[in-house]
Amino acid sequence: MSIKLIAADMDGTLLDSQKRLPEGLFSLIHTLRERGVxxxxxxxxxYYTLYEQFGEIADELVYICENGSVVCDGARMISFEAMPTDEVCRSIELVRALPGVEAxxxxxxxxxxxxxxxPAFLANAAQYxxxxxxxxxxxxxxRHEPVCKVAVYCKGRAEEVLIxxxxxxxxxSQLVVSGADWMDLTxxxxxKGMAIAALCKSLHITPDECMAFGDYMNDLELLQAVGESYAMANGHEALKAAAKHICPSNDEDGVCRTIRQVFGIDKA
Known part of the structure; x- marks a missing residue:
């Protein structure tokens, strides 16, 4: 196997249930980079949330952000895919008409x-x-600023109410439920699969040289776009059915454990 790029969803995948990055992740990423991955x-x-979260190694990473609408290599933006202004405005008008819904x-x-x-919306918005x-x-x-994504919030009822x-x-528009509380329009x-294509072009690699991990249905295209796809054990059943492999859950450090096993890397 010749993997040159590993992409991992964050919530429910790389992060545990307490929203923590895995212990030893930065060291593992250094080792992968030394191997050309x-x-x-x-x-x-x-993007800014992810860049800040990865601190000292932020410039070593490539980023798939806003469900694929923004792609960056370190501090360099590779792509920003704006929505039509009229579509954005229509969605905001609908949000205003729905009780308990914010954007x-x-x-x-x-x-x-x-x-x-x-306060729940404000706390969620701060997190993401x-x-x-x-x-x-x-x-x-x-009306005056390009927008690449409208994230619509309805606490615990995104699929039931927003869809x-x-x-x-x-x-x-592309409509994706990205969690129990959120639906995204792009x-x-x-x-995320389209973003993989953009990264492959930028990095001069092929999809077969990519590995990806995900847990929810907004990761489906991500997993379909790579040669080696992994759904988390805690993931959506439909996603697990679509993935090539199942790996341990996010609370079992499934992403890092799988990477170490595949690449033969001992835990530091």
């Missing part, structure tokens, strides 16, 4: 949201968008 966090999170949009310089009184700004009128902001509510958008066809 790049590591890519692949997440619905914004945060992703632009080049961070996340933006308007006044919200729901470390660089975020409150604006008085999100609709007006989106039916946004059904009409399915023909003009440009049609944008997903």
């Amino acid at each position: 790049r590591f890519a966090p692949a997440s619905g999170r914004q 945060i949009v992703s632009a080049r310089h961070g996340g933006f949201y308007e006044t919200a009184d729901d 968008s470390v660089r975020r700004t409150q604006v008085p009128d999100l609709l007006e902001f989106c 039916p509510a946004f059904h009409a958008f399915a023909e003009t 440009r049609p066809g944008m997903n």
Whole structure:
């Protein structure tokens, strides 16, 4: 096996249930880099959140962010795929009409949201968008600023409430439930798998030289885009059915354990 790129989803995959990175991950990434293998966090999170989270090794990584709408190599942006302005504005208007629903949009310089009184939404937004700004009128902001993703929040009911509510958008946007609380809108066809294609082109490698890990249905295209796909034991059943392999859960350090086993790397 000649793997040159490893991509791993964050929540439910690389991070444990307490949202912690695995012990020894940075050392493992150093070892992989010495062997000519790049590591890519692949997440619905914004670039700035991921870059900050990886601290001292941030510049060594490649990043799949905003469910594939943003791709970076260290501090260099490779791609930013903006949604049509009219589509973004229509989605914000619908959010405003739905009780208990909030939104945060992703632009080049961070996340933006308007006044919200729901502390759970604000806490979730802070977790996924470390660089975020409150604006008085999100609709007006989106008329003038390119947006690559609209993340819509409905606590514990994303699949039940948001998918039916946004059904009409399915023909003009990519709709993905990215967790129990969130649904993301991006440009049609944008997903983590498309980002793998962009990274392969940038790194001059093939999809067969890529390995990926995921747990939820927003990781489906990611796993389909690589030669070696792993679904987490704690993952969605449909994703596990689509993956080539099943690995231990996120609380069992499944990603790092599998990488060490495949590459014959002893734990430091």
